[in-house]
Amino acid sequence: MGMTNSPTAAPAPPAGRATRSTGPANGPVDPSRWIRTYHDRPSATARLVCFPHAGGAANAFVALSAALPEDIELLAVQYPGRQDRRAEPCAEEIGELAAGVAGALASRSDLPVFLLGHSMGALVAFETARLLEERGPVARLFVSAARPPAQDWEEPDLTGVGDEELVAGLRRLGGIPEPLLRDPEILGEVLRLLRADHRALLRYRCADGAAVAAPLTVLLAASDPKNSLEQMADWARHGRNGHTLVTLSGGHFSLVERPGETGPLLTHCVRQDLARLAAAPPAAEPQAPAAPAEEPLADLVREILLGGLEGRTPALPTDPTALEDAARAVMSPEGFAYVAGTAGSGATGRANRAAFDRHRLVPRMLRGTRRADTSVTLFGQRLPVPVLLAPLAAQQVAHPEGESATARAAAAAGVPLVLSTFASRTLEEVAEQAGDHPRWFQLYLPSDRAVGESLVRRAEAAGYTAVVVTVDATHLGFRPAELDSGYSPFLRGTGIANFTGDPAFLAGLPAGADATAAVLRWAQISTDPTLTWADLAWLRGLTRLPLLVKGILHPDDARLALEHGADGVVVSTHGGRQLDGSVSALDALPAVRAAVGPDVPVLMDSGIRTGSDVVKALALGADAVLYGRPYVYGLGLGGRGGVEHVLRCLLTDLGLALALTGCARLADVGPHLLAGTTSDTPGHGPAENGDRR
Numbered sequence: 001m002g003m004t005n006s007p008t009a010a011p012a013p014p015a016g017r018a019t020r021s022t023g024p025a026n027g028p029v030d031p032s033r034w035i036r037t038y039h040d041r042p043s044a045t046a047r048l049v050c051f052p053h054a055g056g057a058a059n060a061f062v063a064l065s066a067a068l069p070e071d072i073e074l075l076a077v078q079y080p081g082r083q084d085r086r087a088e089p090c091a092e093e094i095g096e097l098a099a100g101v102a103g104a105l106a107s108r109s110d111l112p113v114f115l116l117g118h119s120m121g122a123l124v125a126f127e128t129a130r131l132l133e134e135r136g137p138v139a140r141l142f143v144s145a146a147r148p149p150a151q152d153w154e155e156p157d158l159t160g161v162g163d164e165e166l167v168a169g170l171r172r173l174g175g176i177p178e179p180l181l182r183d184p185e186i187l188g189e190v191l192r193l194l195r196a197d198h199r200a201l202l203r204y205r206c207a208d209g210a211a212v213a214a215p216l217t218v219l220l221a222a223s224d225p226k227n228s229l230e231q232m233a234d235w236a237r238h239g240r241n242g243h244t245l246v247t248l249s250g251g252h253f254s255l256v257e258r259p260g261e262t263g264p265l266l267t268h269c270v271r272q273d274l275a276r277l278a279a280a281p282p283a284a285e286p287q288a289p290a291a292p293a294e295e296p297l298a299d300l301v302r303e304i305l306l307g308g309l310e311g312r313t314p315a316l317p318t319d320p321t322a323l324e325d326a327a328r329a330v331m332s333p334e335g336f337a338y339v340a341g342t343a344g345s346g347a348t349g350r351a352n353r354a355a356f357d358r359h360r361l362v363p364r365m366l367r368g369t370r371r372a373d374t375s376v377t378l379f380g381q382r383l384p385v386p387v388l389l390a391p392l393a394a395q396q397v398a399h400p401e402g403e404s405a406t407a408r409a410a411a412a413a414g415v416p417l418v419l420s421t422f423a424s425r426t427l428e429e430v431a432e433q434a435g436d437h438p439r440w441f442q443l444y445l446p447s448d449r450a451v452g453e454s455l456v457r458r459a460e461a462a463g464y465t466a467v468v469v470t471v472d473a474t475h476l477g478f479r480p481a482e483l484d485s486g487y488s489p490f491l492r493g494t495g496i497a498n499f500t501g502d503p504a505f506l507a508g509l510p511a512g513a514d515a516t517a518a519v520l521r522w523a524q525i526s527t528d529p530t531l532t533w534a535d536l537a538w539l540r541g542l543t544r545l546p547l548l549v550k551g552i553l554h555p556d557d558a559r560l561a562l563e564h565g566a567d568g569v570v571v572s573t574h575g576g577r578q579l580d581g582s583v584s585a586l587d588a589l590p591a592v593r594a595a596v597g598p599d600v601p602v603l604m605d606s607g608i609r610t611g612s613d614v615v616k617a618l619a620l621g622a623d624a625v626l627y628g629r630p631y632v633y634g635l636g637l638g639g640r641g642g643v644e645h646v647l648r649c650l651l652t653d654l655g656l657a658l659a660l661t662g663c664a665r666l667a668d669v670g671p672h673l674l675a676g677t678t679s680d681t682p683g684h685g686p687a688e689n690g691d692r693r
């Protein structure tokens with residue numbers, strides 16, 4: 001094995017300012033030996049502790065420290081044996097380094113602690129996190145340019161390797177300016193440290209099943225010659241609460257060489273975590289499932305109003321517009337633009353909402369409706385509510401835990417979810433988080449059919465119980481907000497998780513292909529602009545799972561979908577993100593229902609924001625709805641707790657809307673509830689027993 005993951009040393013001093021010793025904090029460890037700060041941050045609300053690479057020193061992080069804002073203080077770790085600790089022997093073991101840092105941090109527990117390890121430093125940070133978690137939580141662990149701990153970290157013994165070979169390795173990896181490599185004194189020091197740190201790496205063995213509770217963010221530079229995308233997947237085994245992969249531009253040393261890119265990225269992640277920690281009320285994080293959906297009214301309204309008596313108000317807004325505004329304030333501008341953006345002039349987006357506003361409910365009184373039975377049966381599956389989470393791609397733009405947090409929240413709130421092909425977590429990871437909770441898989445049929453088949457097989461194996469094939473996005477809509485920020489999460493590696501670990505996808509990549517190559521292949525094959533109805537028939541032949549076609553607006557297309565093997569349709573404008581100026585989804589719904597008849601499941605989305613919206617959609621012929629953007633705003637604001645809050649609000653509102661219209665069950669909902677119709681007979685709402693097939 002070649003020299004991996006470690007060579008180089010930071011450029012020469014400054015060695016940084018040792019932080020004042022606060023006296024022995026945890027045993028004999030003196031913090032001033034281990035920690036350097038380069039910029040005072042008296043108003044910091046978080047600390048980012050940075051661990052250098054093999055051969056490196058604390059001052060590798062000077063530029064990154066400068067790139068961080070006032071609210072984040074960077075603490076750089078100084079390993080023994082270098083710079084101002086040169087007189088001390090280098091550590092023999094990674095664990096020795098971790099113990100030293102953990103001890104030094106004992107006196108710094110007043111602010112949330114984030115750890116960031118680069119290359120070898122990632123192992124030290126990982127082991128430090130494990131030690132710190134014995135005392136309390138670590139807010140997040142970032143690991144950069146590093147293979148997962150249980151992978152082959154056995155480094156060659158560099159004692160026998162000649163200087164020239166080592167220097168060639170250093171040049172390949174970059175990170176040390178050429179003039180420094182030519183300075184015999186500096187080079188001698190770099191090589192000495194490199195050999196010493198390699199000895200510690202040589203001895204490192206990851207304990208079986210070692211994992212941290214802290215959420216993990218894995219940073220991988222697109223042109224890192226030492227680490228590949230495939231290797232990164234194993235970090236999942238080391239984070240009990242999931243891991244996120246973020247692709248950086250540049251090479252092995254991007255983290256420290258491109259502070260203009262990495263500083264804002266880290267700031268965004270840290271601030272999101274802080275907002276999540278602050279927003280999540282203590283009750284929002286319990287592992288036990290939240291209160292069942294049967295009686296949301298009693299739960300949420302009572303809970304909030306009783307809390308008000310004690311001076312508490314909800315941590316997140318209950319109003320959908322206020323929620324969107326709050327999300328705008330915490331999400332990155334480009335992430336928010338991606339989620340909120342619509343196509344063209346936004347006409348379809350506005351039409352979607354206008355259609356809901358145009359329809360008015362005419363409630364019936366004194367029907368003794370205590371609470372409605374909201375369950376519905378679709379394809380033989382009993383769903384607790386007629387609401388599923390719409391497939392929204394790349395949810396890591398909103399929160400580092402992305403779809404994993406969403407899946408846990410969906411399970412807790414009792415709302416089934418539809419996972420996007422373009423999720424930022426693999427469908428298997430999401431299935432694990434969802435447990436027994438109902439889940440469907442949304443499929444974008446890739447132009448490489450082998451990849452399409454593989455995705456379907458994996459979804460079947462992971463317990464997804466329906467396939468929703470989306471047909472309205474074979475071309476990407478013209479979305480000014482995204483275009484103006486020049487932002488595509490996918491081209492930055494977010495939202496392609498289902499591909500990068502897929503055997504059929506990897507088979508199309510040359511061995512050792514880097515992250516950029518994976519993104520490029522994804523861009524080539526992930527959708528297929530040549531799709532026709534014949535392809536739907538092909539898909540029908542591939543799986544026995546119920547098949548829905550999403551993106552239908554014309555009644556004839558609904559008929560064609562059924563003729564080519566679909567079991568149901570989703571009337572949708574893709575949230576107004578595709579064809580600008582199209583008919584709204586709600587306006588298209590009645591004709592689609594009429595075209596497919598009363599027995600075929602019809603779902604709808606695009607514009608659902610309130611419980612009354614759900615009732616209106618059901619009254620116009622939907623069996624269930626998909627709920628979109630609001631839950632991702634909740635995710636951005638509060639991670640899992642935020643999604644759960646948003647879902648509880650919607651279900652509470654739905655329960656109230658049903659009770660206030662006098663409906664005891666979904667079968668009572670029909671067009672008679674809408675102004676302009678006079679009949680008192682339920683029409684094309686769900687069948688009497690709420691059952692479709």
Ligand SMILES: Cc1cc2nc3c(=O)[nH]c(=O)nc-3n(C[C@H](O)[C@H](O)[C@H](O)COP(=O)(O)O)c2cc1C
Nearest residue numbers: 339390391392393420470574575606607608628629
């Ligand atoms: C950020 C974002 C990503 C989306 N990604 C997908 C996707 O991957 N697959 C899909 O079928 N629909 C996708 N959609 C469309 C949604 O499934 C749904 O149709 C839409 O969000 C409904 O509109 P609403 O959110 O305004 O209610 C996406 C929508 C948004 C806003």
